[in-house]
Amino acid sequence: MRDSKLLKIALLIALVIGIQAxxxxxxxxxxxxxxxxxxxxxxxxxxxxxVMGYAGQISLGHAGFFAxxxxxxxxxxxxxxxxxxxxxxxxxxxxxxxxxSGQDIYGEQLLVVTPWAACIFAVLMAAIIALVIGIPVLKxxxxxxxxxxxxxxxxxxxxxxxxxxxxxxxxxxEVPGFTLLPAIGSFxxxxxxxxxxxxxxxxxxxxxxxxxxxWLLLNLIDSRVGRALRAIHGSEEAxxxxxxxxxxxxxxxxxxxxxYAAFAGVFLTHYNGGIGPSEASVMKSVRxxxxxxxxGMANVxxxxxxxxxxxxxxxxxxxxxxxxxxxxxxLIVVMLFAPDGILSMNVKALFAxxxxxxxx
Amino acid sequence: MLELKSVYKNFGxxxxxxxxxFGVVPGSIKxxxxxxxxxxxxxxxxxxxxxxxxxxxxxxxxxxIQGLKPHTIAxxxxxxxxxxxxxxxxxTALESVMVGRHVRSRAGFLAGMLHTxxxxxxxxxxxxxxxxxxxxxxxxxxxxVEATSLAFGQQRAVELAxxxxxxxxxxxLDEPAAGLNIYETAEVGRLITRIRDMGITVLLVExxxxxxxxxxxxxxxLSFGCKIAEDVPAAIQQNPEVIKIYLGEDEEAVV
Numbered sequence: 001m002r003d004s005k006l007l008k009i010a011l012l013i014a015l016v017i018g019i020q021a022x023x024x025x026x027x028x029x030x031x032x033x034x035x036x037x038x039x040x041x042x043x044x045x046x047x048x049x050x051v052m053g054y055a056g057q058i059s060l061g062h063a064g065f066f067a068x069x070x071x072x073x074x075x076x077x078x079x080x081x082x083x084x085x086x087x088x089x090x091x092x093x094x095x096x097x098x099x100x101s102g103q104d105i106y107g108e109q110l111l112v113v114t115p116w117a118a119c120i121f122a123v124l125m126a127a128i129i130a131l132v133i134g135i136p137v138l139k140x141x142x143x144x145x146x147x148x149x150x151x152x153x154x155x156x157x158x159x160x161x162x163x164x165x166x167x168x169x170x171x172x173x174e175v176p177g178f179t180l181l182p183a184i185g186s187f188x189x190x191x192x193x194x195x196x197x198x199x200x201x202x203x204x205x206x207x208x209x210x211x212x213x214x215w216l217l218l219n220l221i222d223s224r225v226g227r228a229l230r231a232i233h234g235s236e237e238a239x240x241x242x243x244x245x246x247x248x249x250x251x252x253x254x255x256x257x258x259x260y261a262a263f264a265g266v267f268l269t270h271y272n273g274g275i276g277p278s279e280a281s282v283m284k285s286v287r288x289x290x291x292x293x294x295x296g297m298a299n300v301x302x303x304x305x306x307x308x309x310x311x312x313x314x315x316x317x318x319x320x321x322x323x324x325x326x327x328x329x330x331l332i333v334v335m336l337f338a339p340d341g342i343l344s345m346n347v348k349a350l351f352a353x354x355x356x357x358x359x360x
Numbered sequence: 361m362l363e364l365k366s367v368y369k370n371f372g373x374x375x376x377x378x379x380x381x382f383g384v385v386p387g388s389i390k391x392x393x394x395x396x397x398x399x400x401x402x403x404x405x406x407x408x409x410x411x412x413x414x415x416x417x418x419x420x421x422x423x424x425i426q427g428l429k430p431h432t433i434a435x436x437x438x439x440x441x442x443x444x445x446x447x448x449x450x451x452t453a454l455e456s457v458m459v460g461r462h463v464r465s466r467a468g469f470l471a472g473m474l475h476t477x478x479x480x481x482x483x484x485x486x487x488x489x490x491x492x493x494x495x496x497x498x499x500x501x502x503x504x505v506e507a508t509s510l511a512f513g514q515q516r517a518v519e520l521a522x523x524x525x526x527x528x529x530x531x532x533l534d535e536p537a538a539g540l541n542i543y544e545t546a547e548v549g550r551l552i553t554r555i556r557d558m559g560i561t562v563l564l565v566e567x568x569x570x571x572x573x574x575x576x577x578x579x580x581x582l583s584f585g586c587k588i589a590e591d592v593p594a595a596i597q598q599n600p601e602v603i604k605i606y607l608g609e610d611e612e613a614v615v
Contacts, residue, residue, distance in 0.1 A: 216473040223472030223479060224486070227451075227459040234448030241408060241442075242526050243434035243463030252469055298450070 005218055008301065009211065016207045020200060032203040034315040038308045039206035040268040043213050045291045045307040046300050047260025050217055052289070053298030054226065055253045056233030057138065060285045061149035064156035065126045065258040067280030069265030071160055072122035074172040074275050076113040079165070080104075085111065093117070115178035119266045126262030130255045138250045150282065157280040171276030178270035180205065192270040202271060209267065210304075213260060217300055229253060230298075283324045290331040296341020306342065361386040361530055361561045362407065367416035369402055369585075376402045377413075378585040384530070389552060389562045391572045394582035395605060400565040401443060403582070404534055407563075408440050409433040420530065435463045439528035441519045443535045443565075447507045453518045454503040457490040460525025493521040497551070513544045524555070531555060533564040537571050549575050573597065581605075 023029045048062050081099065084090045093099050098117035104110045113121075137148040160166045167173075177193025191198060192205055220226055228249050231239040236246045269275045278284070291310060295303030310330070313319065319326040334342065362384040369377040377399045384390045392400050405411040407418060409430040418426045425433050439460075447456055465486055467479045494500040497517040502510055507518045516536065523531060536552065537545040549571050556562050566572050572579060573593045581589040581596065583605045589596060596602055 219475045220469065220472045223475070224462065224465055224467040224482070225469055225472040227455060228462055230451060230455075231448050231459045231462075234451065235446050237410065237430075238442065238446040238448065239459075240410075240430040241434055241440050241446075242460050242522060243431050244459075245429075245431045256469065 005222070009215060009218075012214075013211060016204075016211075020203060024200075029199055032199050034312050035308075036199075036203045036206040036271060037268060037315055038311040039203075039210045040264045040271070041288075041311045042304055042307040043210050044261040044264040045288050045295070046210075046214060046217055046303050047257035048288050049292045049295060049297070049300050049303040050221065050229070051253055051257045052292050053296070053300075053303075054221060054229040054233060055250055057250055057254065058142075058146045058289065059149040059254070059257070060146050060282070060289060061151075061153035061156070062257070062261050062288050063280050063282070063284035064153040065130060065261035066265035066268075066284070067156050067160060067275070067277075068126040068129060069122045069262030070269035070275040070279060071166050071172065071265075072125055073115065073118040073178075073266040074175045074269050075165055076118035076121065077115050077176055077178075077270075078112060078172055078174060080108075081111045081113075082109055112176075115176065115270060119178065119263075122266050123259055123262045126258050126265075127255050130258030131251065134251045134254045138247065138254060150285070153280070153282050153285045157277060157282065160277040160280050167276075169277060171274055171279075173274035175269055175273050175275070178267070192267055194271055194273045206267065206271070209263070213263075214300065214304060221300065225249070233298075283327075286331070287324070287327040290327045290334070293334045294330055294338075294342050296343055297339075299341055299343070302341045302343045361421065362563065363419040364403075364407070365417045365419070367403075367406060367418065368414045369399070369406055369411065370414045375585050377406065379416075380582070380585075380587045381416075382580050382587065382590055384561055384563050385577070386529075386561050387556065387559060388577040389556050389564070389575055391576040391579045392563070392565045392582060393567075393569070393572055393579060397584075398582040399585040400582055401534060402585075404440065404532055404565060408438065408532060431463075434526060437527070437529035438532065439523035439526045439530075440532035441516070441523050441534055441536065443538065445512075445515045445519055447515060447519060447522075449508055451507055452504050453494065453499060453507045453510065453514075453521075454487070454490055456507045456518050457493050457521045457525050458486050460522035461486040461489060463526050490521075490525060493524055496524075497521050512539055516540070516548075520551070524560075528560060530561045530563065533562060533566075535566055536564060537566060537568045545571055 019035065020032065023031050044062060044066055048059060051057050051059055081090055085094075090099070093113070098114055099111055100114045101109065101111045133152055137145065137152070140148055160171070161169060177191040177195065179189050179191045181188050181190040183189040190201055190205065192202060221229075228239070228244045231242070231244055232246050232249060239246050265275070265279070291307045292303050294310070295306040310327075314323055314326070364383070365381050367377055367380045368375070380403065392403060394400055402411065406413050409425065409428055409432070413426055416426075417424055420433065420436060420438060423436070425436065448459065451459070465482050467482055471479050491500060491503065494503055497520060499514050499517045499521070502514060507515060510518065520536070533552070537548050540548060545568055552562055552564070552575055576593055579589075579591065579593055579596045580587060581599075581602050588601050588605070589599050591599065
């Protein structure tokens with residue numbers, strides 16, 4: 001079990017390197033941009049897969065957590081604090097090294113929060129918000145939980161759209177790069193940004209983050225906590241009876257997935273150089289649920305493959321203006337014909353006749 | 361071990377449990393019997409924390425457990441099985457028992473995600489203890505079979521192993537012989553006696569009178585939510601009230 005997990009991860013890493021090599025040789029490095037973005041979306045989706053597939057809870061609000069991460073880091077690293085320098089809080093942040101000054105394109109003096117501090121704050125806020133809404137909302141089950149999380153997603157979307165601080169309908173642009181590591185000798189710096197010259201290293205940053213996120217989740221599933229989550233999915237009554245704090249575990253895994261979503265939001269926002277309200281939209285949340293479903297619910301690998309694959313096609317514009325419709329259709333088709341995901345679908349049975357749904 | 365003091369439970373206008381008091385002596389097997397609808401399963405759900413009493417109190421090892429969550433009560437050392445077998449879908453028999461070790465192990469989210477060396481040791485212990493329990497219940501050959509696909513009797517055994525894995529001091533069994541044939545029932549009887557001899561106190565609800573009379577140290581009889589008798593099996597068999605509710609008037613003896 002343990003060996004096969006490491007082997008699969010090694011294969012994934014080899015594939016990631018292989019794809020980069022092929023694009024370099026064939027001069028098709030422009031694919032790396034969408035592959036980078038797909039990796040960040042996949043990070044969110046695998047986190048959601050653990051909530052849905054293992055703990056058996058649904059969330060139609062995960063675009064909201066992505067947006068909390070993205071918007072907060074974007075706002076903090078772009079809004080000029082020069083006018084507030086006298087404020088003791090701002091002054092204190094400056095003394096802690098959390099502010100960075102520079103010049104904007106017009107030569108005006110600029111004082112903003114460093115991406116590191118902004119990232120930590122944004123992810124922390126997403127975790128706290130997940131905790132606060134999770135406590136009441138996770139008491140609900142099934143459709144009711146779906147409705148409540150949907151409501152949360154809509155609220156975040158409307159806040160982004162209505163708040164001047166978050167750029168209203170325009171969103172926030174000109175978000176600076178996120179320097180993860182400063183230059184050491186001739187190596188580096190490593191920076192998350194949309195700069196064409198940094199395309200290859202950004203590809204590796206995104207996939208590195210995804211592989212680490214994947215490894216942590218696979219470990220979690222294969223542990224005492226993973227068993228407890230699966231038990232909750234199986235029967236909450238029986239799980240409680242053997243001493244599993246079902247409410248506590250549901251809440252923790254929900255917060256964990258919100259942290260994954262927020263990290264994805266922070267990094268993708270720095271990579272894209274901005275974020276707009278569409279990232280918080282309900283259709284995005286529906287898309288993430290569709291990706292988890294098509295990946296096979298309790299299947300982190302399947303979700304990763306389908307998440308990257310379909311997001312890549314979508315970003316390449318393959319689905320045209322029917323993009324959202326395609327994901328809606330995928331959700332319907334998966335629920336009807338392959339409730340365990342496309343990858344575990346019995347292809348033979350599909351061609352043999354209408355027996356796919358009752359063959360388990 | 362367990363002490364019920366004047367427990368009432370009302371569902372709307374229906375009095376499901378009416379002024380029931382009894383105690384369970386440590387190291388004994390106590391049975392709760394009564395006709396269908398007597399309130400036996402409701403009583404179990406009150407004890408295990410799945411329901412809250414309308415009034416009265418329930419003490420477990422001298423501590424008030426009324427109002428605690430079921431998982432807290434389980435952690436205190438009370439385990440239960442269900443009338444309709446309640447196994448986890450998609451888990452093997454071994455995994456089903458391993459998850460029962462939950463309260464006796466500690467690895468949390470961070471340790472689980474990082475697979476720290478401490479968790480390897482703990483996982484190995486969990487696995488070994490769980491295999492021992494499968495062996496105790498003679499189902500070790502099904503360790504890697506999905507639990508819900510096993511035969512009925514084996515599913516009951518998995519559920520029992522899962523309950524034992526929590527290292528309970530008190531074990532609640534809700535109709536452990538339901539759906540079993542007479543040979544399997546006799547086997548369950550021997551098993552319950554063995555569990556008692558391991559030092560685990562047992563409280564069971566059961567319809568099979570021969571099983572109850574054979575293994576119980578004491579019996580409580582419920583009828584329409586009220587306790588009508590509490591005594592040793594031999595005395596219960598002679599109790600005219602009990603005979604009346606089981607066999608109607610004019611009958612001589614039970615069983």
